[in-house]
Amino acid sequence: MATMEMIGRTAFGVKLNAQKNDKHVFVENSRIILKIYEYRVSHPWFLNRSLFQLSTYKRKHDISQSIIYRFIEDLVQRKKTELKNKINSQGEHNEECMGFKSKSFIEILLENEHQMSFNQIRDEITTIISAGQDTTAFTNACAIFMLAHHQDVQNKVLEELSTIFSSGDPDRQPTYEDLQKMQYLERVIKETLRLYTVTPLFARKVEKETMIEGYLIPEGSTFVICTQLLHLNAKFYPEPEKFNPDNFLPEACRSRHPYSFIPFSGGYRNCIGMKYAMLQIKTVISTLVRSYRFYPSDKCPKPENLRLMFAITQKFVDGCYVKIEART
Numbered sequence: 001m002a003t004m005e006m007i008g009r010t011a012f013g014v015k016l017n018a019q020k021n022d023k024h025v026f027v028e029n030s031r032i033i034l035k036i037y038e039y040r041v042s043h044p045w046f047l048n049r050s051l052f053q054l055s056t057y058k059r060k061h062d063i064s065q066s067i068i069y070r071f072i073e074d075l076v077q078r079k080k081t082e083l084k085n086k087i088n089s090q091g092e093h094n095e096e097c098m099g100f101k102s103k104s105f106i107e108i109l110l111e112n113e114h115q116m117s118f119n120q121i122r123d124e125i126t127t128i129i130s131a132g133q134d135t136t137a138f139t140n141a142c143a144i145f146m147l148a149h150h151q152d153v154q155n156k157v158l159e160e161l162s163t164i165f166s167s168g169d170p171d172r173q174p175t176y177e178d179l180q181k182m183q184y185l186e187r188v189i190k191e192t193l194r195l196y197t198v199t200p201l202f203a204r205k206v207e208k209e210t211m212i213e214g215y216l217i218p219e220g221s222t223f224v225i226c227t228q229l230l231h232l233n234a235k236f237y238p239e240p241e242k243f244n245p246d247n248f249l250p251e252a253c254r255s256r257h258p259y260s261f262i263p264f265s266g267g268y269r270n271c272i273g274m275k276y277a278m279l280q281i282k283t284v285i286s287t288l289v290r291s292y293r294f295y296p297s298d299k300c301p302k303p304e305n306l307r308l309m310f311a312i313t314q315k316f317v318d319g320c321y322v323k324i325e326a327r328t
């Protein structure tokens with residue numbers, strides 16, 4: 001819910017009040033759609049449109065899709081009214097605009113309304129929320145889980161934060177400069193993304209016949225890149241199962257193939273939210289670690305107990321539990 005709220009505020013400049021409830025229509029219904037898609041991929045005869053059309057899954061899919069569309073339509077309407085009010089009050093940002101000096105993503109889209117159909121705008125907004133909410137929520141949870149299970153690493157994160165916040169107001173919210181200084185935390189996040197790659201695979205269409213290591217990849221075929229397996233390859237990471245943020249020390253990175261770590265994909269179609277994601281996760285983790293200490297929970301005493309499943313992105317089967325204690 002927190003990452004939903006953050007996307008709302010940063011990309012759309014609106015308060016969604018997502019944290020007031022433990023469910024959100026967008027999050028709930030996109031989960032249903034992803035589960036249906038995962039079902040179709042694992043039961044490929046349902047990828048056939050005619051067969052899918054006749055199934056109950058299609059009806060469930062369409063209901064969830066129309067709920068999501070309604071939510072986005074309301075969001076666009078709300079934003080349009082707000083922007084109109086803003087113009088009426090001679091360009092001043094009201095509270096809903098969150099005091100941004102720069103334009104939010106949705107404002108840029110709406111400015112181009114004459115060049116894009118409403119459905120295109122709606123789909124762009126849906127993509128940003130889907131791609132940005134669930135991915136960062138999962139990664140934040142896994143990072144906290146790893147800190148709970150590696151007290152030495154948690155101590156080092158706290159030490160780095162204490163140094164950063166030792167000058168100026170120690171209770172300030174992290175600034176952009178503070179976030180840039182969180183080098184050890186960045187390594188912790190990268191190591192989390194290596195072990196718990198939220199997008200465990202993605203695919204590319206092969207445009208021309210290609211030979212890779214003696215294997216012929218025919219033109220027109222679909223090539224699946226399994227990031228999670230790549231990140232656990234002992235050829236690149238000597239103890240692949242071990243949580244070791246030092247895997248991301250500059251000298252360790254230099255000695256590896258640049259594409260041996262691709263949680264955000266690579267090439268032309270890589271993640272456009274990569275920098276945002278890193279800043280958001282650093283903000284969340286640093287804020288939490290400054291106030292709380294995390295321990296393993298009896299509900300999930302060892303990292304091996306954390307059960308994951310594939311539903312396009314990775315999801316927790318039974319949730320992700322830790323114990324939380326306020327720092328004094």
Ligand code: HEM
Pocket residue numbers: 127128131132133135136139198199202203262263264265268269270271272273274276277
């Ligand atoms: C931990 C966080 C994230 C991870 C691991 C991640 C990972 C990825 C990956 C692997 C892809 C490429 C998929 C493919 O090649 O088929 C992708 C694409 C994309 N991501 Fe992210 N992402 C994250 C966060 C975000 C955020 C916060 C946003 C937006 C605010 C975002 C927006 C997008 C978009 C729009 C695309 C599609 C780009 C295109 O097709 O050209 N992502 N992401």
